[in-house]
Amino acid sequence: MRQYEKTGILSIKDLKIPSKKQFEKGVAILECVQEIPCNPCVDSCPVHAISMKDINAPPVNNFEKCIGCTKCVGVCPGLAIFVIKIKANTAWITLPYEFVTVPKVGDVVQALDRKGKVRGKALVKKVVKHGKTMVVTIEVNSSLAMSIRNIRV
Numbered sequence: 001m002r003q004y005e006k007t008g009i010l011s012i013k014d015l016k017i018p019s020k021k022q023f024e025k026g027v028a029i030l031e032c033v034q035e036i037p038c039n040p041c042v043d044s045c046p047v048h049a050i051s052m053k054d055i056n057a058p059p060v061n062n063f064e065k066c067i068g069c070t071k072c073v074g075v076c077p078g079l080a081i082f083v084i085k086i087k088a089n090t091a092w093i094t095l096p097y098e099f100v101t102v103p104k105v106g107d108v109v110q111a112l113d114r115k116g117k118v119r120g121k122a123l124v125k126k127v128v129k130h131g132k133t134m135v136v137t138i139e140v141n142s143s144l145a146m147s148i149r150n151i152r153v
């Protein structure tokens, strides 16, 4: 049994990791590993980068095709998609956000890891409404790119 099946929390070891070049252009990380009948991410992608063997299979992102457009982030009912772009020491993480206090561009917020632990500060760079979900882009140190998955305003 994998660790996340006991804890409900994924770790980097459970994920497919893009190359440095792919991170530089920006790529979607699909933190979706359960076999559930769901596929809005597949339909949302303008370049058909996301695929599934069947409707119950976990989605797979083709990092070479992905253009980091972030369109898939707000459509995922599981809030499981994050777009990561890294250049030198800076990373931009686009994440789904559904709490009541919505951040504004320019805010400095707490950067939280998958367990909800505060790992540092993040600068809010962009906030876009997608239905009930806000799609928020934050800037953090690149060392945190694969750790930060939520924010606290």
Ligand code: SF4
Pocket: 027, 028, 044, 045, 046, 047, 048, 049, 050, 061, 065, 066, 067, 068, 069, 070, 071, 072, 073, 083
């Ligand atoms: S970020 Fe854009 S291109 Fe990449 S998988 Fe999501 S929708 Fe497709």
Ligand code: SF4
Pocket: 030, 031, 032, 038, 039, 040, 041, 042, 058, 059, 075, 076, 077, 078, 079, 080, 081
């Ligand atoms: S939309 Fe989200 S929950 Fe549904 S298959 Fe895609 S990544 Fe998984």
